[in-house]
Every structure is written in structure tokens, then in C-alpha cells.
Amino acid sequence: MKKLTIFILGITFAFYGCKKEDLSKEIPSCIQESINQIAAGEVWNPPAKVYSFTYDNQTVYYFPPRCCDIPSLLYDKDCNLICAPDGGFTGRGDGKCPDFGDLAADQKLIWEDDRN
Template identity: 60%
Template structure:
């Protein structure tokens, strides 16, 4: 996750600011990066930062459809990081 956060830090500041949350989903720890703008989808990553799906965002706002139950089944939300750059 450190590499992913460092990659985001190289981008211009997102609006809204970038955030990374951790959750328990289907019995494992996952990381969720909310959509940042317009048609850019969210990212759901496994504990090793491998992409799993895009739960929301993107064209139409519904994500890629690969994890439609994420928002209903997720638990144990923790804010891991927020980009506090201005």
C-alpha cells in the first residue's frame, strides 16, 4: 500500500482529496480508493495491492460490476490515509 500511496502523491492533488480505506470483505482485508472525479472508477485492492474490481465510479457511476456486493458486505472501515496536500 505504501507504493500505491506514493504513486498517488506523484499525481496532482485530487478533488476531492485522495483517500485509502481498509475493510474486511469476504473474510479478507481489502483497500478501497474512492472515485476521484467524473468518469474515473474507484479501486478495490486485495491485501497485496492486486486489483480486485471497481465497486463504483466510472462511466455511469456503477463501477465494473465485478463486486456488486462490496458496499453491503464490507465491514471494519478504517481510514488508512488521506492526502492532505493543498
């Protein structure tokens, strides 16, 4: 019984001792403000997510389509809208960055709305 207790405690400390990578320091304040606005509103279906990618030699921030005919949004580090890579009525975004799906690299999930 003592060995089992020590094992469970060891697993617990290992699990809770692991630190989640803190990406908040890397997220530009304007992107964080957009995330805060989404989090303060109603829960999206599907839940909202924000990703970072490397695209066109820069870090960009991708907000996937909310639903149906709503386009995704792609921002640079200064929150300048680059394009809508996908979604919208055609599903192909606004056509301003048709190569995003092929050239975007280093995908990182930086935020996901975990509310129900």
C-alpha cells in the same frame, strides 16, 4: 493565573501526548507504494483517500473514485485488483463486486492527502 497556565499545559500535553494509531505497519508495501505515487503527483479534487475494509473474509484496500467517470479501485493485500466497486460511467463500477457496499465492514481511513 498559575492555575490557568497549568490547565493549558495539561491540555497541551494531553493533546500532543496522544498517539495516532500507526496503521503504516499494517499497510502492505504495495499499497503504500500506490499511496506514495499519489502523494508525489498533483493534488486530486476531491483529495485522495485510501480505506481498508473487511470484505469476503479478507482485508481489502479501497481507493475511492477520483472524479467524474473514473472508477474506484479495490485491491487485496497483494495489490491484486479485485474490482471497481463504484464510479465510472454508470456510477456502479465494473459490476464484479456489486455486493461490496452491502458486505464491506470495519472501514478504516488509512491515508488522506492533506495537501492544498
